[in-house]
Amino acid sequence: MTTSIKQLPDTEQVLSGNGACGGCPATMALRIVGKALGPNAIMLLTPSCSVASMGMTPKLGYNWPGINITFATAGSSASGITHALEIMKEKGRLEGELPTVFSWVGDGGTYDIGFQALSAAAERNDNIIHFCYNNEAYSNTGVQRSGATPRGSFTTTTPTGKRQPKKNMALLMLEHNIPYVATATVAYPGDLYDKVVKAKNIPGMKYIEILAPCYLGWQFDMSDTVQMSRAAVRSGAWLLWEAENGKITFNNPTSLIINGKKAAEPVDEYVKKQGRFNRLLKGADSAERIAEIQGDIDREIAFMRERAKITI
Amino acid sequence: MKSLTKAYRPISWPMLGAGGDTGSWRVHRPVVDVQKCTKCQFCWAYCPEAVIDRHEIIIDYRYCKGCGVCAVECPTGAISMEKEE
Amino acid sequence: MKTAQVIMATGANAAAQAVKYARVDVVPGYPITPQTSIMEYMASMVENDELNARFIPVEGEHSAMAAAVAASAAGARVFTATSSNGLLYMHEVLHMASGGRLPVVMCNVNRGIFAPWTLWSDHQDSMAQRDTGWIQYHCSSNQEVFNTILQAYRVAEQINIPIMVNFDGFAISHCLMPLTLPPQEDIDQFLPPHKPEWRLDPANPSSFSNVTMAAEYAPFRQMLSDDIIASIPLVKQAAQEYKEATGMWDGDTIDTYRLEDAEVVAFAINSMAAELKLSVDILREQGIKAGLLRPRLYLPFPAEDIIAALPQNAQVMVLDRNYNFGHPGGILASELKSVLFGRRNDITVKNRVMGIGGIDLTRRFMAAEIRAMMDE
Structure with missing residues (x-):
């Protein structure tokens, strides 16, 4: 059973009055992650909104020891820390339970510039959790296109809407044969919590990607952050799944869509709620371009349904 | 010789209000109607700022940024957003 | 009392032996000619339990330095090595090590830089890192490579500034020369265990390198500049005390x-x-x-x-x-x-x-x- 909201622990690792925008989905997700990890953890960040949010020297808005590392190196830096802790414990210089080493990185630092180091850390199966909070753009620098930006979306570097689909990063991580991969989003905090608790207790490389609808980048009212997260899942634009030792299972409500028990909501509803698709909806070719977006979603659902059947 | 810079390593320490008194950012203020509230804790769970007491449903206005997620997510409509003076 | 031992060793082996004597904890490594053999020595020393450390086979030099910096921030004594374009690829992270005041020690085996490709030695690679805030030694013999790495740890950990120990590709890295290995006890006395005054520690959480406004950024940079110059007496002291411990001397500054x-x-x-x-x-x-x-x-x-x-x-x-x-x-x-x-x-x-x-x-x-x- 998924942990209910009332069962979530009191622990707060995100401190009130940090520098995040109001309604920030990354901070919302990090709060839940904090409840699952607790204080015995070391945090790595690369340049992203969460670095801007965490406060300026000498003030820190998170209750973890943390390091802001170079943009491309979340994977290798986390490896450095986890190996350091393990050997120092072996040599008797550290006592007690080793802290969880986790990266808290945006989609740019995961899909794009950080991909190489992350892929290598996964191939080495180093004992870390990599969280990608995915707001589908470089939101911190004012919303530019990333590898996670979906087709059709406006960013400041795709002024007429992105022409290519996003890549399936979580699946790419799964294909590194790591012990745990999961996707989550802020509308389902119990699901996210359970996945983080699971990851915390599995040795080796864990990857958890959290869809984080950014009202600034996606252009909707900030109070609708959770609504947008829910709409992404209900339309199939975001699939909730996890894979333990390579075996994929889908989580509710995605599992209902995958099993055909419930139809995914047509993507137009999801798209129309977001200003980032506005230009595309106004164009003469809007029908084709929405059909392209729907096509990407349908393909992804069909592909993941089949991929999950491979259990060897 | 001792390094002069030890105090000068770029280190930061956890504190409330690392971004300042962020309540001053607020344009709309969430107000809880205790009659309607069922203490389901949804507002607490979805609050990005950790400013809601989960048991008493009291909001810390010093830091609440007024995003309104709590009001939208409240299943009983117990939270309304009122314009700040 | 144990006596010193003399072996025939390449410069690369001399570097690896020094790392072993320094009881380093974490060695991220990536191959590049002519440095590669240092990383081969490190990997086999760790595999054969000659050195109780972690060897991290990273996917590039940028990551090698990133892993070294992060491991150092976690409190470990770290080492890595590179050459030429590998050093250039690290450039961004070299600044992270110095600005973060992390006592990383690295060997750079000097090699000319691309383009066109060359495999052989000149000093353009290390000289191009002049303004990264690292202390740089340049060595003229295999023995000096060994001696200098140990002195470098001593100095780096006293003043929290990373140190690059440079020596020529092939002429030093691949040529055999006699190498005196002092008794480990003497080195242990010269180089005490690394006890950083700050590290990433959940019992005392603090973060490193948040965004920093000019009023605080400028003094950080000023202090780094001042402290690099202030390391000169430490360099001299390390050379002197190393001489007292081992009888070996390559000059000080x-x-x-x-x-x-x-x-x-x-x-x-x-x-x-x-x-x-x-x-x-x-x-x-x-x-x-x-x-x-x-x-x-x-x-x-x-x-x-x-x-x-x-x-x-x-x-x-x-x-x-x-x-x-x-x-x-x-x-x-x-x-x-x-x-x-x-x-x-x-x-x-x-x-x-x-x-x-x-x-x-x-x-x-x-x-x-x-x-x-x-x-x-």
């Missing part, structure tokens, strides 16, 4: 040869400076009062020691194995001139660039070059 009465002074770094001692002998046989001044420490540039060591009215022949693009000649000559300006107006500085891309620098060739420079 500078190394000199037949300098006291010299009228013509060869000024160079790395293995060519070892060869230059023989050039000095040749010139002396020809009746020229020649001598050598080798900055063992390139950064911080040991200005006061150089000013004090140069004989009156000497002609200094700076032999640069690098280009100072945009200026005539090489980088060492520029550094030296800036130091002497207004302090030693009696000194004449002449400069030649040589040995680029691994051109062999023999004693006779360099003696002839110095002779020719005298007539310029």
